[in-house]
Amino acid sequence: MIRDPAQAAGIYLTGALILAGGVAAVTLRNLYRAGVALALTFVMAAVLSLLLGAPLVGLVQLVGGVAGVGFVLLGSLLSLRRRGVAGTDGDRRPRPLPILLALVTFALLAIGLSGARWAVGSWPPTGGTVAVLAGEIGQRYAVALDALGILLVAALVGAFVFAGRDSSDAGAAPAGHRRSQRPRRRSA
Amino acid sequence: MQVGLSELLLLSAGLFSIGVYGLLARRHAVALLMSTHLMLAAVIIALVAFARFTYQPAQPLAGQALAVFVIGVALAEVIVGAALVRLLQRQRRSAWVDD
Numbered sequence: 001m002i003r004d005p006a007q008a009a010g011i012y013l014t015g016a017l018i019l020a021g022g023v024a025a026v027t028l029r030n031l032y033r034a035g036v037a038l039a040l041t042f043v044m045a046a047v048l049s050l051l052l053g054a055p056l057v058g059l060v061q062l063v064g065g066v067a068g069v070g071f072v073l074l075g076s077l078l079s080l081r082r083r084g085v086a087g088t089d090g091d092r093r094p095r096p097l098p099i100l101l102a103l104v105t106f107a108l109l110a111i112g113l114s115g116a117r118w119a120v121g122s123w124p125p126t127g128g129t130v131a132v133l134a135g136e137i138g139q140r141y142a143v144a145l146d147a148l149g150i151l152l153v154a155a156l157v158g159a160f161v162f163a164g165r166d167s168s169d170a171g172a173a174p175a176g177h178r179r180s181q182r183p184r185r186r187s188a
Numbered sequence: 189m190q191v192g193l194s195e196l197l198l199l200s201a202g203l204f205s206i207g208v209y210g211l212l213a214r215r216h217a218v219a220l221l222m223s224t225h226l227m228l229a230a231v232i233i234a235l236v237a238f239a240r241f242t243y244q245p246a247q248p249l250a251g252q253a254l255a256v257f258v259i260g261v262a263l264a265e266v267i268v269g270a271a272l273v274r275l276l277q278r279q280r281r282s283a284w285v286d287d
Contacts, residue, residue: 001192001241008189015199018233022203022226026210031218038222045229049255052196052240057255061232064259069225069266076218076270098212102205109201114194133249133256141253148260155264162271 011051017044031077039070056130196237204230215284217273221266228262 002008021041028034042065049058137145203226210223232255239251276282 001190003190005189008191011191011196012189015196018199018229019202019206022206022229025222025226026206026214026219031216031222034219034222038225041226042229045233048233049236052236054236054239054252054255057232057236057252057259060256060259064263065225065229068263072266072270073218073221076273079274095213098209101212102209105208106201106205109204110198113197113201129249129252133252136249137253137256141257144257148257151264152260152267155267159267159271162268162275 007051011048014044014048014051018048032074035070035074035077038073039066042066042069053129054133056133193237193241196241197234200230200234200237202230203227203233217269217276217285220285221269221273224269225262225266228258228265232258 002011018041021037021044024037025034025041028037042061046058046061046065049055049061207223207226207230210226211220214220214223235251235255235258237251239249239255242251243249276285
């Protein structure tokens with residue numbers, strides 16, 4: 001339990017900003033603004049990690065979350081915009097079924113997590129969290145680290161293959177357009 | 189004022205539910221990717237909270253290590269997802285998943 005008032009207040013404030021950023025990211029019609037809201041959510045999540053004594057995780061979240069996810073997603077939106085695809089998710093009607101399912105998900109998670117009894121450990125670890133985490137990742141989780149590296153390389157290579165396909169492969173017109181191109185019957 | 193594991197797990201559950209709503213309500217492919225990443229961010233918060241409050245010397249910081257790997261997987265997922273969005277746009281001239 002964190003009893004320091006300043007730290008607790010910081011965690012509550014950061015949590016509120018995370019939730020606000022998440023709501024903005026899923027409700028804003030303008031996807032550029034939604035992307036900025038998502039990047040800010042990741043920044044707040046990194047701050048929360050710092051407050052919880054996980055500086056290395058916070059730094060990785062900043063680099064991977066903000067730089068990687070933010071830039072890649074916003075870059076995708078800009079690329080779509082250059083090709084005439086709108087950067088808005090147009091439907092403004094409220095959708096009751098997704099809201100209901102989201103509330104049900106939250107209720108199930110809240111009931112399940114609050115009902116569990118977790119073993120409380122001793123904090124902080126001797127030697128600092130960064131040194132201990134780096135040692136654990138390099139020794140106990142070395143194989144997983146190698147697998148993650150291979151996964152990232154495979155993802156990059158696959159992305160290049162997808163993105164660099166010959167434009168003639170992508171020349172198929174949408175289904176609606178095909179209808180107008182059916183040969184017309186000539187009258188006798 | 190104090191903060192415990194339960195409060196952080198509630199925050200994680202709330203953010204995960206927001207991501208579920210986005211995944212079900214949005215129709216743009218990039219918006220779906222954003223919602224997926226909100227859900228992953230919620231998982232990362234939960235893992236860091238577990239590492240902080242259930243620290244055991246036998247397996248120190250396992251939650252934080254797993255959080256680092258989840259961030260790496262999220263990065264790989266967004267790279268592939270962005271390439272698929274571009275491929276979808278090329279083939280269908282649209283980035284809406286129900287077109």
